Amino acid sequence: MSDINAECPAVFARRLYDGASDLPQENRVIEIEAGRIRAIRPGDLPSAVAAGMPVAEIIAPGFIDLQINGANDTQFNFDPSVAALARIAAGARRGGTAHLLPTFITAPGEAYLSALTAVRAALAAKTPGILGLHLEGPFLSPARAGIHDPAAIRAMTSADLAALTAGFPGPLMLTLAPECLPEGHLAALAAAGVILSVGHSAATAAEVAAAEAAGLRCATHLFNAMSQMSGRAPGVVGAVLASDRLYAGIIADGHHVAWENIRIAVKAMGARLCLVTDAMLTLAGTAPGFALHGVGITLQGDRLTDAAGTLAGAHLAMDAAVRRIMDGAGVSLPQALRMAATHPAAALGLAAELGRVAPGYRASLTLLGEDLASCGVVVDGRYFPQD
Structure with missing residues (x-):
């Protein structure tokens, strides 16, 4: 996708899905001024x-x-810099993503501080598409490490708490195992505005409920790397599905979650279920694989795994996730589009400025062809056409 970064005064939609109605508006001009939608x-x-x-x-x-x-041959963990974030955002735009939370996964010691620094700088520089930061670890359960380095998973310290509650200029999402957190830390993080997400967790349903009462808001890649639901032990999965408030991301690539389970989640969660990619550097890139904390990861078709077959992120774009959840789970087009935009905006507390196409909202749009493949993206009024 070309990064011409041009201001765009208007775009034309043969069909406009505004994020609210199931019915499209036909033949609409969306007028843009100063990065906002002026009129339709x-x-x-x-x-x-x-x-x-x-x-x-x-x-x-x-x-x-x-x-x-990651994307575009760039992995955030490998290069936590503003330049790397710009490359990842450019790669993500090729799949229709206007905004993203670059995700920094479990790394040794306090390496996550470099991610905080990089995203702060990217936000200050107004790097197109960078919305905030997602820290996935290192405060996880060793029992549910998945592809994360078990040696780097650790308990949260008072120094970590201070760093994470010091204030951040955008949405800061933190994936953690609530059962492994020291007493009071969860509530302190939530009070500071950190968006808390349960993931890589062996928590019981009771522990998830207690965490929700303390400020937990989301679940990371629902069904993956978390305690499962059984007849007498609902686990994290059951607690999330039963909740009336928790949001969840789900990887709809046909590999991470069975389509039957995705259908259950769609029915149970409705407007609280969000499409995510969990993409790695191979997305919109040329590399056939990479090494993650010394473990070789290879791309076979559209599946990323280590030698043992453990899934290692995904090779998935957002437009592909929309198409796949429609095909695999019978989701309608307007619902799938909301799962890719409207629901994530609400999960981040940004429903008043993103996730809708309406006057006054930020002019951030995804342009699709009849085949639902991205043909361009508008980010805060800047147009990035597909190459």
């Missing part, structure tokens, strides 16, 4: 083409990826 009005294709507007068969609210580890 009827229009026609010949006039739009004559005016030089970007045109798309379908326009939807800009996709928001809450969990993406």
Whole structure:
């Protein structure tokens, strides 16, 4: 996708899905001013083409990826820098992602501090697409490490708590195992505005409920790396499905979660279920694999695994996740588009500015072809066409 970074005064949609209604608006011009949507009005294709507007068969609210580890041959853990974040965001835009939380996974010691520094700098520089930060670890359960380095998983210290509650200029999501946290830390993190997400956790349903009461808001890659639901032990999965408030991300790539389970989650959670990619550096890249804390990861088809077959993130774009959840779980197009944009915005507390196409909202849009493949992205009024 070209990073021409051009200000875009208007775009034309043959069909506009606004993130609220199931019914599309046909032949609409979306007018943009100072990075916001100024107006939406009827229009026609010949006039739009004559005016030089970007045109798309379908326009939807800009996709928001809450969990993406890398793209464009760049892994955030390997290079926590503003330049790396710009490359990852550019790679994600090729799959229709307008905004993302770059995700820094478990690393030794206090390495996560470098991610905080990098994203602070990227936000200060107004790097297009960088919305905030997702720290996935290191405060996880060793029993549910997944592909994370068990040697780097550790307990949260008072110094960690101070660093994480010092204030952050954007959404800060933290995936943790609540059963492993010291008493009072969860509530302190929530009070500081950290978006707490249960993941890589062996918690009981009672422990999840207690964490929810203390401020837990989300679950990370639902069904994966967490205690499962059984007849008398609901685990993390059962607690999340039974909750009326918790949001969850889900990886709809056909590998991480059985489609039957995704259908259950869609029915149980409705507007609280969010599509995520969990993508690694191979997305929109050229590398056939990489090493993660000394473990070789290879891409076979669209599946990333180590030699033992353990899934290691995903090779998935957001537009592909939309198509796959429609095909695999019978989700309608407007619902799938909301799962990619509207629900994530709400999970982050940003429902008043992102996740809708309406006057006053940030002008962040995903442009799709009839085949639901991305053909461009508008990020806060800047147009990035697909190459």
